[in-house]
Amino acid sequence: MRISAPPVDQVNVEERAARFTRRSIKTSTKLAGLKMAVSMMDLTTLEGADTPGKVAFLCRKALQPMDPRFHAPPCAAVCVYPNLVGAARAFLEDSRIHVASVATSFPSGQVPLRVKLQDVRYAMQQGADEIDMVIDRGAFLAGNYHKVFDEIAAVKEACGGSAHLKVIFETGELQTYDNVRLASEIAMRAGADFIKTSTGKISPAATLPVTLVMLEAIRDYFYETGVRIGMKPAGGIRTAKEALHYLVMLAETLGDAWLTPDLFRFGASSLLTDVTLQIAKLTDGNYQNPDYHSLP
Amino acid sequence: MPRIPKSTALTKRAPHAEALALQFGDAWAYAPAPETTPVTVKDRYDLFIGGKFVKPSSGKYFPSLNPASAKKLTEIARGSARDVDKAVVAARAAYAKTWSKIHPRERGKYLFRIARMIQERARELSILETMDGGKPIRESRDIDIPLVAAHFFYYAGWADKLDYAFPGKTPNPIGVAGQVIPWNFPLLMAAWKLAPALACGNTVVLKPAETTSVTAMHLAEIIREAGVPDGVVNIVTGPGDTGAALVNHPGIDKIAFTGSTEVGKHIAKTLAGTSKTLTLELGGKAANIIMEDAPLDQAVEGVINGIYFNQGHVCCAGSRLLVQESVYPKVLRKLTDRIETLRVGDPLDKNTDVGAINSKEQLGRIAELVDSGVAEGADLVQSNCRLPSKGYWFKPSFFTGVTASHRVAREEIFGPVLSVMTFRTPAEAIDRANNTCYGLSAGIWTDKGSKIFKMAGALRAGVIWANTFNKFDPTSPFGGYKESGFGREGGVQGLMPYLRV
Numbered sequence: 001m002r003i004s005a006p007p008v009d010q011v012n013v014e015e016r017a018a019r020f021t022r023r024s025i026k027t028s029t030k031l032a033g034l035k036m037a038v039s040m041m042d043l044t045t046l047e048g049a050d051t052p053g054k055v056a057f058l059c060r061k062a063l064q065p066m067d068p069r070f071h072a073p074p075c076a077a078v079c080v081y082p083n084l085v086g087a088a089r090a091f092l093e094d095s096r097i098h099v100a101s102v103a104t105s106f107p108s109g110q111v112p113l114r115v116k117l118q119d120v121r122y123a124m125q126q127g128a129d130e131i132d133m134v135i136d137r138g139a140f141l142a143g144n145y146h147k148v149f150d151e152i153a154a155v156k157e158a159c160g161g162s163a164h165l166k167v168i169f170e171t172g173e174l175q176t177y178d179n180v181r182l183a184s185e186i187a188m189r190a191g192a193d194f195i196k197t198s199t200g201k202i203s204p205a206a207t208l209p210v211t212l213v214m215l216e217a218i219r220d221y222f223y224e225t226g227v228r229i230g231m232k233p234a235g236g237i238r239t240a241k242e243a244l245h246y247l248v249m250l251a252e253t254l255g256d257a258w259l260t261p262d263l264f265r266f267g268a269s270s271l272l273t274d275v276t277l278q279i280a281k282l283t284d285g286n287y288q289n290p291d292y293h294s295l296p
Numbered sequence: 297m298p299r300i301p302k303s304t305a306l307t308k309r310a311p312h313a314e315a316l317a318l319q320f321g322d323a324w325a326y327a328p329a330p331e332t333t334p335v336t337v338k339d340r341y342d343l344f345i346g347g348k349f350v351k352p353s354s355g356k357y358f359p360s361l362n363p364a365s366a367k368k369l370t371e372i373a374r375g376s377a378r379d380v381d382k383a384v385v386a387a388r389a390a391y392a393k394t395w396s397k398i399h400p401r402e403r404g405k406y407l408f409r410i411a412r413m414i415q416e417r418a419r420e421l422s423i424l425e426t427m428d429g430g431k432p433i434r435e436s437r438d439i440d441i442p443l444v445a446a447h448f449f450y451y452a453g454w455a456d457k458l459d460y461a462f463p464g465k466t467p468n469p470i471g472v473a474g475q476v477i478p479w480n481f482p483l484l485m486a487a488w489k490l491a492p493a494l495a496c497g498n499t500v501v502l503k504p505a506e507t508t509s510v511t512a513m514h515l516a517e518i519i520r521e522a523g524v525p526d527g528v529v530n531i532v533t534g535p536g537d538t539g540a541a542l543v544n545h546p547g548i549d550k551i552a553f554t555g556s557t558e559v560g561k562h563i564a565k566t567l568a569g570t571s572k573t574l575t576l577e578l579g580g581k582a583a584n585i586i587m588e589d590a591p592l593d594q595a596v597e598g599v600i601n602g603i604y605f606n607q608g609h610v611c612c613a614g615s616r617l618l619v620q621e622s623v624y625p626k627v628l629r630k631l632t633d634r635i636e637t638l639r640v641g642d643p644l645d646k647n648t649d650v651g652a653i654n655s656k657e658q659l660g661r662i663a664e665l666v667d668s669g670v671a672e673g674a675d676l677v678q679s680n681c682r683l684p685s686k687g688y689w690f691k692p693s694f695f696t697g698v699t700a701s702h703r704v705a706r707e708e709i710f711g712p713v714l715s716v717m718t719f720r721t722p723a724e725a726i727d728r729a730n731n732t733c734y735g736l737s738a739g740i741w742t743d744k745g746s747k748i749f750k751m752a753g754a755l756r757a758g759v760i761w762a763n764t765f766n767k768f769d770p771t772s773p774f775g776g777y778k779e780s781g782f783g784r785e786g787g788v789q790g791l792m793p794y795l796r797v
Contacts, residue, residue, distance in 0.1 A: 012594035024329035024646040256323035
């Protein structure tokens with residue numbers, strides 16, 4: 001199989017992405033957009049210091065992101081390391097909130113495939129129903145695209161029918177839009193259910209233009225196959241305003257069908273605080289003291 | 297309302313895009329976001345002659361409509377041949393007494409001052425431009441008005457450096473320039489004309505387009521407040537015969553006209569054998585060429601920007617799309633989906649992409665040409681957008697199945713209507729692109745630099761954009777080949793028409 005991707009023009013992608021930030025999103029649209037953003041959030045904690053207690057805190061927040069009188073929906077998922085999947089699953093047992101786990105030796109992915117697959121299987125055994133894998137950037141940058149493809153396909157096989165696979169490119173390391181586009185093509189063809197920008201451990205993480213390139217790849221794949229692939233920008237999205245920019249871009253690039261947590265997620269930890277603050281502001285008409293809102 | 301032919305009211309989608317089309321519906325509808333800053337529109341606008349606002353000698357005014365509502369916005373003075381004469385006399389006196397005498401550095405200072413005042417009043421001017429002309433506030437705010445200021449800044453810089461623009465030669469101003477401008481970029485065209493003329497030491501009589509005079513009169517206020525000597529800039533509003541009176545006036549040394557090729561040809565005939573010099577910037581039917589190796593998503597954006605920018609009321613609009621056959625289905629499908637996301641409606645809404653058609657007459661012309669395209673057998677694809685019930689509107693549209701003998705492939709539509717054609721090889725693309733009586737602009741989309749240089753050299757057009765379209769900058773010359781006119785505006789070349797070297 002020859003692996004190739006259409007070229008991407010950097011100047012025009014950045015210009016187009018900037019256009020979405022000029023949309024004026026107000027009143028009812030803004031409120032609906034912010035609540036949609038909450039429902040699309042993968043609340044994430046990926047620290048060496050994570051404990052079952054921290055994860056429980058996160059799970060409670062995912063279930064009830066803010067004061068119930070604001071009618072904010074629950075978040076889409078909590079995203080944790082494999083060791084903490086069990087804690088999250090125990091807590092979220094009966095809810096509809098997904099348990100996502102970063103696996104495949106996140107964030108570097110620099111271990112043999114055999115170990116990556118063990119990592120994935122362990123996370124699934126513990127109860128993860130979403131797997132966020134990292135691609136082998138070393139192999140990608142060395143031009144060994146088949147290795148990247150084969151690993152994704154192997155992880156997909158390990159996920160079987162029971163877990164959704166999100167494939168992380170770490171776009172900050174791939175650096176060029178052409179690389180991001182090529183990685184998207186590889187991942188979608190190898191079986192990704194979602195493609196995801198970043199681990200959150202490298203800067204820059206998600207940006208609007210990078211996400212646009214991936215959305216365009218998703219669009220072409222849909223045109224070609226009719227299959228809808230999901231998108232997850234992760235890392236670096238901290239404000240409600242930025243979240244709305246992403247939703248505008250999503251709505252105007254892929255349309256109505258993608259405006260659902262089944263096909264779009266925000267990978268974030270601190271974003272929720274600003275979004276809930278803005279929801280309260282829109283509902284009550286004035287800003288609350290941030291102390292009324294949960295810390296990240 | 298002009299007759300909108302039945303055929304154009306139909307909405308068709310390209311057949312193969314039917315199966316897996318994206319849906320751009322109301323899943324997350326945008327609430328209205330109108331620009332609400334209050335601006336003052338006067339009840340009526342007088343002429344600007346000799347540094348004063350004066351009533352027209354006929355005492356007559358004509359209404360100026362807001363094309364988004366078809367309601368009267370204000371009244372504009374109807375300048376007559378007598379008013380034109382007064383303006384030319386004032387301009388001549390100012391030329392002789394002050395403007396050609398003062399130090400060029402002083403001329404530059406006035407222009408810098410005008411540029412700064414335009415920036416200070418940018419929001420007011422943007423809103424007025426949108427109310428009077430129908431263009432989206434996003435465009436007048438982000439493109440038109442910033443470029444207006446940029447043009448004054450740029451030519452202000454040249455005022456005292458003309459000796460260096462043409463080394464070894466002695467540049468002198470021409471005298472009194474008569475300038476007639478179009479309605480598509482009212483204030484920007486005024487800036488394109490005024491800034492180089494004034495920088496070079498000429499005085500000016502400007503005739504704005506009949507449907508879009510408001511911002512020119514606000515510019516007159518700025519010019520007066522900037523302390524520009526009386527008579528250096530005179531603005532005489534009115535319909536076509538006011539412009540004719542200006543063109544025919546014996547006291548004018550130079551005519552600069554931007555507008556239709558038809559009128560341009562008439563002006564050229566009128567001026568033949570006179571001592572007046574002439575520059576013309578006329579129509580276009582630009583080819584936007586997508587090669588198979590192009591970044592297609594960005595190319596489609598460029599096509600959208602090329603033809604739907606300012607409702608297609610752009611002389612350099614990329615109104616003919618030439619697509620290499622191997623990528624034609626992909627491009628067509630992307631284009632079909634993309635026009636659904638263009639937001640058509642209230643030009644003052646900050647989210648509007650495509651505003652109102654400038655006038656009832658223009659809407660009639662667009663409808664007539666689109667009707668001819670359908671009658672000649674081309675396939676019309678239109679956006680499913682809803683149009684407002686009042687005002688003048690046209691859905692973003694494109695034709696497929698177009699052949700070079702169709703009127704929609706040859707004539708300038710000056711509306712949001714694109715004609716899509718295919719080609720097989722680069723050589724064929726160049727032949728097809730050049731197969732037009734116009735030659736104002738062209739666009740090339742390819743990932744290959746060598747292809748860009750080769751094709752740009754072979755295309756007979758004044759402006760060639762590579763992997764972009766409709767980009768303007770005061771430092772870059774703009775003008776046409778063939779029936780798109782002659783003379784250049786912008787850049788150092790833009791000084792030439794206003795100097796005797």
